[in-house]
Amino acid sequence: MAAATATGTKGTVRQVIGPVLDVEFPAGKLPKIYNALRIEAKNSAGQLVALTAEVQQLLGDHRVRAVAMSTTDGLVRGMEAVDTGSPICVPVGEATLGRIFNVLGEPVDEQGPVTTTETASIHRAAPLLTELETKPKVFETGIKVIDLLAPYRQGGKVGLFGGAGVGKTVLIQELINNIAKEHGGVSVFAGVGERTREGNDLYEEFKESGVINSDDLSKSKVALCFGQMNE
Known part of the structure; x- marks a missing residue:
């Protein structure tokens, strides 16, 4: 727990x-x-x-x-x-890379426990405005049609709207892959109400592309959290 x-x-x-x-x-x-x-x-x-x-x-x-x-x-x-005297706390840090967690921060990928003592509350305060980069800057996704017609702002928020099966998750997957390989960054993917099959397919594709390094999880570039529809 x-x-x-x-x-x-x-x-x-x-x-x-x-x-x-x-x-x-x-x-x-x-x-x-x-x-x-x-x-x-x-x-x-x-x-x-x-x-x-x-x-x-x-x-x-x-x-x-x-x-x-x-x-x-x-x-x-x-x-x-x-x-318990505190909100739900989940593991954070490099030990979470390449792992899959449930809504309580418990690993569900059959890879054993997470070896870290560093945790954070799911209700912790947002960063102060003074800690954020306020200068407008385009975030290069590596997807040409997005960078040309609807560029994303670095540090901003973007909503992807669409029906079932139109490719929202595929687009996010491509963003995660490009962030890892072009920018050297890491990502957190939260699948809220995600289908089990799609979540498994996403995990396998991340391993095939190298975003998740099965041999050395510390070299992975993403941590995943999945919540079922009843959670």
Whole structure:
């Protein structure tokens, strides 16, 4: 689990509605908004329920409302929830290159654990304006039609809109490949609701192109994070 170790204040699950759950805590010990709650317990059928939820609302009457980061199957009222004392934290740094993570920052590529102690909160503050490059500059993508007709601004944001199967992911893949080979940079690809087949194809294509170096992951130029539609 990528959140802090669950050794904080203990609460009790009082209501479960789909992925949303209400948890009651002792008076004066409510978790903060965005704190991660960890639930590990067995239900009446003997099944182990283990999930992480994120606090989204303080309801009053010593209760908080949280959203589960995975399925709530088997979760019942009365189960114990522990406030981790911090938001969900994920590994960062060079150790993440060439790896695939889930929504909690856990590796899902069967390559073993991530060997790093460096983590960052998913809700950390954005960089200050004084830390950013404010001088307008064209970002050369290496894709001629984009650089000529719709150039990207370096340090800016770009939206790619289109229906299913028109090539949005292919374009992003080409950008990642060019950034790695022409600029020597690294990229982070987040697949939100990505199809499993497409995610696997993307991973294999990255390995074939050399963006992901299977022999030495530290030489890879991309880290990937995939979230399923139920996460």
